[in-house]
Amino acid sequence: MPKLAKIQSLQKERTSNGSYRFRVRYPAGVVSQRFQNGTVSRRTVYKQKRFTSEREAREFITDLRREHREAGEDSHLISDGAKRALVLLAPKVRNRGESLESLISELSGALDALESISDPITGKAPRLLDAVQDYAKLIKPTLGTEPARDEVEMYLEETERRASTGNIQEDSARGYRVRMNPFLKSKISLHPLGFFSSEAGIRALIKWLDSQPGGPTNYNNYRRHLSIFFGWAVKKGKIPRNPCEQIEERRKKRSEEQEAEIITPEEFKALLHVAKGSLPGVMEDERWSPNLLAGIALQGFCGIRAKEMTRLDWKSVDLKEGHVLVSRGQGKTRKGRVIPLPDASLIWLNSVKERTGPVVPCEYQKKLSGLRSIMRNPSQLMRKAPGFVSSEMPDNCLRHSFATYHLALHKNEALTSRLMGNSPGVLRDNYEALVTRAPRLAPEWFNVRP
Structure with missing residues (x-):
């Protein structure tokens, strides 16, 4: 031209x-x-x-x-x-x-796209309006026409029924409702469910997520729970796709990105002795509580979550066979898991006198916080005790340490993630960077003895 x-x-x-x-x-x-x-x-x-x-x-x-x-x-x-x-x-x-x-x-x-489906004989392509109308007729039965609010309520009722039958944890069901409540109360939930499969619906979701208080962590939590809901809707045939798959997670600011922190075998040994009450000065501190030894040992040697410990019974701990069972009802995920007990852990666990009923005392996590205070600010008598080493005891350090040392020792992501009840991807994201510093200490960690 x-x-x-x-x-x-x-x-x-x-x-x-x-x-x-x-x-x-x-x-x-x-x-x-x-x-x-x-x-x-x-x-x-x-x-x-x-x-x-x-x-x-x-x-x-x-x-x-x-x-x-x-x-x-x-x-x-x-x-x-x-x-x-x-x-x-x-x-x-x-x-x-x-x-x-x-x-x-x-x-x-x-x-x-129309040119690509033109008639091979006449060479004519369909009119755009005709193609859109035909597509609308095809997809209309699968698009949710009910308000999203009603579908969310139906989803939450289903999760609560599953919790009552033991298929999921009651805490998880309550967590879903807490996270979905702001969405339920907002005007955006009045849109038909099918609206959220459109580009306009995805933009509306992003705008709503942006309007929620809190930083990237809160944004990602809301996005994750919405994704679970929309995934449920896709499986039910209510919408053709999950809109949250088109919404990226928010990157945390550098100051918010906290790397998982671990402790040394030396700190772990001192912590076990303090939990057992076998070091001078421990009984003088009102923050200390007896019966913490089993919980500390199982978390450090087996990577069990603190929340899972509160549901664990001594019937699940088989000291003769050398393993602990975290059943489906006790764990965070739907699948149970059997975790082998290292020989060193058997020595600590056999020293526990009462091995019936719950493995840990009531308010275990609160008492762990008290134990953390002792480790961070020990008395003068404790400081002088042979074998005592103070520790900052970072949050979740026992589970983080187990994951890091186990992965460094066995070099098997699938095995470590299975024992922890995680996916290999989560394991890789959280612990891969720490493993390079752990190989030398890994054998020592699983051989910590009194």
Whole structure:
């Protein structure tokens, strides 16, 4: 197609009354014609505009050339009627939360898709409107037409029923409702469920997530629970896709990114002695509580979660066979797991006198906090005790230490993640960086003895 600068023309004409006027001829559009053999013919349509002065005519040409430079070679081929149609379309597009630019980009892709399904005999492609209407008829039965709020309530009721039958933990069911309550109370939940499978619905979800208080951690938690709900809706055939798969997690700021922290075998040994009450000065501290030894040993030697410890019974700890069973009802996940007990752990556990009923005392996690205070700020008598080493006892350090040392010792992600009740991906993300510092201490950790 010729360049705009070459196809413009300025002609001076004499009128019947003897005056002059100036005529500008310029391209105004393209007419396309499709033939039966599938070929398409296009020709440029020209318009003319007359001016009473040469200056006005040349200014008009200058404006056309500027538009050509800024908007591209084909910008001059958009007719005035097409421009007016875009202006009228703009409010409707804005109401959908989109822009003309994104709509035109999608239109271009849609036209390409239509060309790919043209009739092989006639070469004709279906009309875009016909294709969209046919698709709507096909997908309509699977799109949720009920308000999302009603579907969320149905989902929460189902999770609560599953909790009552022991399929999931009651804490998990309560957690789902707590996280979904802000969504339920917001206006966004009044949208039909199917709306959230659209691009506009995904943008609305992102906007809602952004409006929630808290930083990236809170954002990711809400996103995760919404994803669980929408995943449930997909399995039920209520919507065609999970919108949260199109929403990325938020990266934490560097100050918020806390690497999992571990303790040394020496600190672990001191902690076991303090928990046992076998070091001078421990009994003087009211924050200390007896019967913590088994919990500390099982967390450090087996990687059991503190929350799981509160559900564990001595019936699940088989000292003769050398393993501990975290059943489906006790663990965080639906699957139970059997964890071998290292020989060193058997020595500590056999020293526990009462081995019936719950393995740990009530308010175990609260008493762990008290034990942490002792380890961080020991008495003068404890500091002088042989074998005592103070420790900061970072949060969840026993489970983190088990994961790190076990992975360093066995170099088997699948095994370590199975014993911990995690996925290999979670294990890799949280502990891979620590493993490089652990190989030398790993054998020592699993051989800590009184």
